[in-house]
Every structure is written in structure tokens, then in C-alpha cells.
Amino acid sequence: xxxxxxxxxxxxxxxxxxxxxxxxxxxxxxxxxxxxxxxxxxxxxxxxxxxxxxxxxxxxxxxxxxxxxxxxxxxxxxxxxxxxxxxxxxxxxxxxxxxxxxxxxxxxxxxxxxxxxxxxxxxxxxxxxxxxxxxxxxxxxxxxxxxxxxxxxxxxxxxxxxxxxxxxxxxxxxxxxxxxxxxxxxxxxxxxxxxxxxxxxxxxxxxxxxxxxxxxxxxxxxxxxxxxxxxxxxxxxxxxxxxx
Amino acid sequence: xxxxxxxxxxxxxxxxxxxxxxxxxxxxxxxxxxxxxxxxxxxxxxxxxxxxxxxxxxxxxxxxxxxxxxxxxxxxxxxxxxxxxxxxxxxxxxxxxxxxxxxxxxxxxxxxxxxxxxxxxxxxxxxxxxxxxxxxxxxxxxxxxxxxxxxxxxxxxxxxxxxxxxxxxxxxxxxxxxxxxxxxxxxxxxxxxxxxxxxxxxxxxxxxxxxxxxxxxxxxxxxxxxxxxxxxxxxxxxxxxxxxxxxxxxx
Numbered sequence: 001x002x003x004x005x006x007x008x009x010x011x012x013x014x015x016x017x018x019x020x021x022x023x024x025x026x027x028x029x030x031x032x033x034x035x036x037x038x039x040x041x042x043x044x045x046x047x048x049x050x051x052x053x054x055x056x057x058x059x060x061x062x063x064x065x066x067x068x069x070x071x072x073x074x075x076x077x078x079x080x081x082x083x084x085x086x087x088x089x090x091x092x093x094x095x096x097x098x099x100x101x102x103x104x105x106x107x108x109x110x111x112x113x114x115x116x117x118x119x120x121x122x123x124x125x126x127x128x129x130x131x132x133x134x135x136x137x138x139x140x141x142x143x144x145x146x147x148x149x150x151x152x153x154x155x156x157x158x159x160x161x162x163x164x165x166x167x168x169x170x171x172x173x174x175x176x177x178x179x180x181x182x183x184x185x186x187x188x189x190x191x192x193x194x195x196x197x198x199x200x201x202x203x204x205x206x207x208x209x210x211x212x213x214x215x216x217x218x219x220x221x222x223x224x225x226x227x228x229x230x231x232x233x234x235x236x237x238x239x240x241x242x243x244x
Numbered sequence: 245x246x247x248x249x250x251x252x253x254x255x256x257x258x259x260x261x262x263x264x265x266x267x268x269x270x271x272x273x274x275x276x277x278x279x280x281x282x283x284x285x286x287x288x289x290x291x292x293x294x295x296x297x298x299x300x301x302x303x304x305x306x307x308x309x310x311x312x313x314x315x316x317x318x319x320x321x322x323x324x325x326x327x328x329x330x331x332x333x334x335x336x337x338x339x340x341x342x343x344x345x346x347x348x349x350x351x352x353x354x355x356x357x358x359x360x361x362x363x364x365x366x367x368x369x370x371x372x373x374x375x376x377x378x379x380x381x382x383x384x385x386x387x388x389x390x391x392x393x394x395x396x397x398x399x400x401x402x403x404x405x406x407x408x409x410x411x412x413x414x415x416x417x418x419x420x421x422x423x424x425x426x427x428x429x430x431x432x433x434x435x436x437x438x439x440x441x442x443x444x445x446x447x448x449x450x451x452x453x454x455x456x457x458x459x460x461x462x463x464x465x466x467x468x469x470x471x472x473x474x475x476x477x478x479x480x481x482x483x484x485x486x487x488x489x490x491x492x493x494x495x
Binding site for chain 1: 404409412
């Protein structure tokens with residue numbers, strides 16, 4: 001029987017070597033994510049949420065347990081510090097994934113053009129990352145990820161290196177893209193308000209080792225009123241769980 | 245926002261002005277170099293064919309040795325840093341080998357290699373390989389983890405990874421190491437050409453002037469060599485260094 005989930009992690013354990021000892025960062029992590037769901041991992045520093053994202057992406061291997069995905073599921077990753085290749089221009093960065101996958105040049109050019117328009121990067125096509133502001137860099141990072149047409153978009157604290165206004169604009173852009181393209185989004189955040197604003201489901205982690213404390217579904221209609229009582233109730237509940 | 249745009253425009257104008265200035269200096273430098281060289285050679289008894297021909301032959305030898313050393317350095321650096329165990333095993337060995345004087349191997353080379361051309365190039369490869377190798381290893385050790393992850397996530401594997409990610413990422417280290425390597429090479433080629441008694445080469449020509457007690461000509465010859473080396477540095481290596489580091493400095 002086919003699973004209703006696009007992504008599942010089952011009983012994942014992960015430790016890192018620290019000098020001569022081993023430090024367990026994730027303990028028995030099981031999460032199920034449905035197609036089209038927007039899920040946020042929230043927790044204190046060092047709870048292993050970014051490590052879990054890397055395990056899902058295949059950048060790391062778990063010590064035990066596993067990650068299962070629907071066949072032919074494509075992933076893309078957006079990095080906290082953008083992860084843009086400094087020697088490439090904006091359009092070359094956006095087309096990097098397609099080029100590496102052997103996509104014909106005409107198709108790459110068309111997709112890059114589409115992403116530049118979608119992420120409002122017109123006029124910056126031939127600039128290098130060094131010549132861009134933080135917000136523009138992250139727009140390029142998101143455009144690069146979207147250009148490979150992923151089924152699941154993984155984001156590791158994508159707005160934490162940005163100022164408040166830029167972050168808010170990018171959050172709205174991300175929400176629009178998610179709704180329009182019916183993507184599955186898994187995002188790591190340390191901001192509870194951000195998680196409540198964006199997510200269908202918030203997964204709260206405890207630290208050292210990282211364990212799942214609770215999963216909370218956010219039953220608020222979109223677009224969400226960040227000044228509503230229900231919004232604050234969710235924020236208070238999650239904040240209390242993170243701090244406890 | 246407006247203030248930031250003004251600053252950006254001012255910075256661009258400044259960069260363009262600097263670039264124009266730099267191009268102008270380069271042209272003046274080339275003209276001056278040729279003028280100085282022509283004057284020195286014309287008013288001295290330096291033999292232009294031997295001097296410039298010798299310089300050309302030496303330049304050719306260094307270029308061949310450089311290409312071999314560059315390929316060797318890249319391969320060794322990537323293999324040695326492939327994983328922690330190999331690195332722990334081989335890095336100390338390379339460190340010891342690096343301090344071994346190249347000319348100490350000279351008698352062995354003379355006894356085992358019968359072509360003086362091969363001996364010179366071998367000595368040069370040994371001299372050039374170390375600075376390039378260790379700057380590349382340094383570059384690999386300091387590379388950004390998020391860029392590595394991004395390259396992996398977006399499918400950069402095998403030869404495509406090498407061409408489109410690894411080499412551009414290491415370009416500043418390669419150029420820095422190459423500049424040091426070429427500097428070493430010019431030192432070593434003079435000695436190597438003298439020791440094997442090469443018929444052609446800048447070292448051989450300067451050696452002949454010294455043997456014939458033509459000391460003033462020898463000084464002129466060395467001056468001409470210095471000007472040529474400065475010119476190569478100014479026209480090739482410094483622009484390469486500028487291009488490779490220009491977009492790499494953000495962390």
C-alpha cells in the first residue's frame with residue numbers, strides 16, 4: 001500500500017565525535033510529512049534540527065534509523081548563509097543545478113529567466129554574490145533551489161541572516177510560491193512567530209540530545225493575522241514547550 | 245536606500261577609474277620595459293640573440309615544469325585531503341619531503357638521467373611543486389562547508405564537480421602558489437642550467453659572462469632578467485590574482 005506521506009524519518013539516531021567522546025545530537029526521531037505540507041522544526045540551539053535537515057537531504061547518514069521518500073522525489077536546499085558560488089554570476093548560480101544535471105542550455109536559460117522574474121532579480125543577472133545585499137543573495141538561493149523543480153524544499157534558517165523587513169518580504173514570497181507550486185516545505189527556524197506564521201505543522205525539539213517533544217498543527221486560516229489571539233496562543237504554547 | 249545607491253554608484257565609478265588607471269600603467273610599463281631593454285642591449289656588448297634566446301629557452305623549460313607541477317600538485321592535494329586517515333598519514337610525510345633540498349638529488353639525477361633537458365625540468369618540477377601543493381592543501385582546509393554542501397545537493401559529482409566547483413573554488417590558492425612557484429623556478433633554473441652545462445638558457449648565458457670575467461655585462465644581464473620577470477609578474481600573475489580573488493573574499 002502506498003504511503004500517504006512524501007517524506008518520513010523513522011527512529012533516526014545521530015552522534016558526532018567530540019574529541020575522544022561521542023555526543024548524541026538526535027535521538028529516535030520519527031516524523032511524517034504529507035505532500036504539500038509546510039512543516040517547521042523549532043527548538044533551542046544545538047537540538048539537531050539543522051542536522052536532521054542534512055540527514056533528510058542525504059548530506060549526512062544516520063547512525064541508525066532511516067529516511068524514506070516517495071520514489072523520484074526531488075529535493076532542493078536553501079542555506080542559512082546562502083551557499084552561493086562566489087565566482088558565478090546570479091544567473092549562473094541559479095542555473096547551476098540544471099547544468100550539473102545535464103539539462104540543455106536553452107532549457108536552462110528559459111528556467112533561469114523565469115526564476116529571475118519570479119524572485120524579482122531583474123537587473124542583477126550578471127552580478128556576482130559579493131555585489132548583492134543579504135536579501136538579494138537569499139532570493140538567488142531560493143531561485144537556485146526552485147529552478148530544479150523540487151518536490152520538497154528544505155530550508156535551513158533561511159531568513160536568520162536578514163533584517164526584519166527583508167525577512168518579512170521573503171517570507172511572503174516563499175508562502176506565495178509554496179501555495180502556487182504546491183511544494184512540500186521543511187524549514188528549520190529558531191523564531192516561533194515565523195514558524196506559526198508559515199507552517200501547517202510545527203515540530204518542537206528538546207536539546208542534548210535532540211528529541212521530538214511535540215508536534216502541533218496550526219489550524220489558522222491563511223493569510224494569518226499575526227495580531228490575532230489564536231496566533232498568540234500558538235506562539236505562547238510553542239514558546240513554553242521550547243523553553244521547558 | 246537612495247544614499248546606499250549613491251554609495252554603490254560611487255564605488256562602481258571608483259572601481260572603473262582604478263581599472264582604467266591600472267590598464268594605463270600596464271601599457272606605460274610595457275613601453276618603458278622595451279625602451280630600457282633596447283637601450284641596455286644596444287649600448288652594451290650583450291648579445292641579444294643569446295640573452296633573449298636564452299631567456300626564451302629558460303621560459304619554455306619553466307613552463308613545461310610548471311604544467312607538470314601544477315597537475316601533480318592538484319592530484320596530490322585532492323588525494324591527500326580525500327579523508328582524514330589519508331591526510332594524517334601523508335601530510336607529515338609531505339612536510340618532511342618539502343624540506344629536503346632539491347639540489348641534494350642532483351648527483352643522483354646526473355647518474356641516472358642522461359638528458360640534461362630532463363634533469364633541468366625535473367629539478368624545476370621539484371622546486372615548483374611544493375608551494376603550489378601546500379597552498380592548495382591550505383585552500384582545501386579552509387573551504388566553506390556550505391558551498392561543498394550546495395555543490396553536492398545540486399548534483400556536482402565526478403569530473404563536472406572538478407571543473408565547475410573544485411577548481412574555481414581553489415583558483416585563488418592555485419594562483420598564489422603558482423606565483424611563489426615561478427619565483428622559485430627562476431632561482432633554480434639558473435643553478436640547474438649552470439650545473440648541467442646547458443648550451444642554451446639564461447643561466448648558461450649569465451654563467452658564460454661570469455666565466456669570461458665580463459662583470460659589467462653580467463650585471464646588465466641580471467638587470468634585464470629582473471625587468472623581464474617584473475613584466476611577467478605585472479602582466480600575467482597580478483591580473484590573474486586580481487581576477488581569482490575578486491569574487492572570492494566573502495565568507
